[in-house]
Amino acid sequence: MAPRLLEKFRSEISPQMQRLFNIKNKYAVPRLEKIVVNMGVGEALNDIKILDKCMDELALITGQRPVMRRSKKAISNFKLKKGQPVGCKVTLRKSRMYEFLDRLINTALPRIRDFRGLPSDSFDKNYNYSFGISEQTIFPEIDYDKIIQVQGMDITFVIRNAKTKQQAYQLLKLFGVPFST
Numbered sequence: 001m002a003p004r005l006l007e008k009f010r011s012e013i014s015p016q017m018q019r020l021f022n023i024k025n026k027y028a029v030p031r032l033e034k035i036v037v038n039m040g041v042g043e044a045l046n047d048i049k050i051l052d053k054c055m056d057e058l059a060l061i062t063g064q065r066p067v068m069r070r071s072k073k074a075i076s077n078f079k080l081k082k083g084q085p086v087g088c089k090v091t092l093r094k095s096r097m098y099e100f101l102d103r104l105i106n107t108a109l110p111r112i113r114d115f116r117g118l119p120s121d122s123f124d125k126n127y128n129y130s131f132g133i134s135e136q137t138i139f140p141e142i143d144y145d146k147i148i149q150v151q152g153m154d155i156t157f158v159i160r161n162a163k164t165k166q167q168a169y170q171l172l173k174l175f176g177v178p179f180s181t
Contacts, residue, residue: 036090127159
């Protein structure tokens with residue numbers, strides 16, 4: 001069975017985007033290509049168990065095993081050597097991407113204290129949207145009593161076929177991403 005947001009995209013969002021931006025071909029409509037969830041764990045330099053625990057938590061949140069990221073170069077001020085583990089990331093596509101987006105919008109973001117919406121100016125030159133979350137405890141899959149330390153993460157929505165920032169913004173708005181006004 002297809003995820004709820006994928007069905008919504010096919011039946012409601014895509015035709016609405018075609019009308020709104022006068023797009024003739026349904027394959028030229030902007031769409032989500034992937035969601036990348038990145039967790040930088042600087043404390044992994046001292047204790048690798050912290051990174052292992054963060055990788056387990058990220059796997060619980062996304063439903064997919066993360067990839068360990070290593071440093072590309074040495075930085076002496078941070079006592080960092082080339083090739084040391086510094087974080088982890090997950091790239092979500094297709095049904096897992098839509099299921100994660102659904103859980104993020106409907107359960108995780110409303111649990112943030114004093115949440116007033118995501119900033120609407122975080123688009124890059126390719127019209128991809130990125131934002132950060134300061135703690136992983138907003139996801140209901142994480143047991144608050146079992147976490148070693150509060151860890152933040154960066155989430156990037158990679159959007160394909162967007163010609164303007166307005167198209168990318170409207171696509172995410174129609175999916176239900178809560179932007180601040």
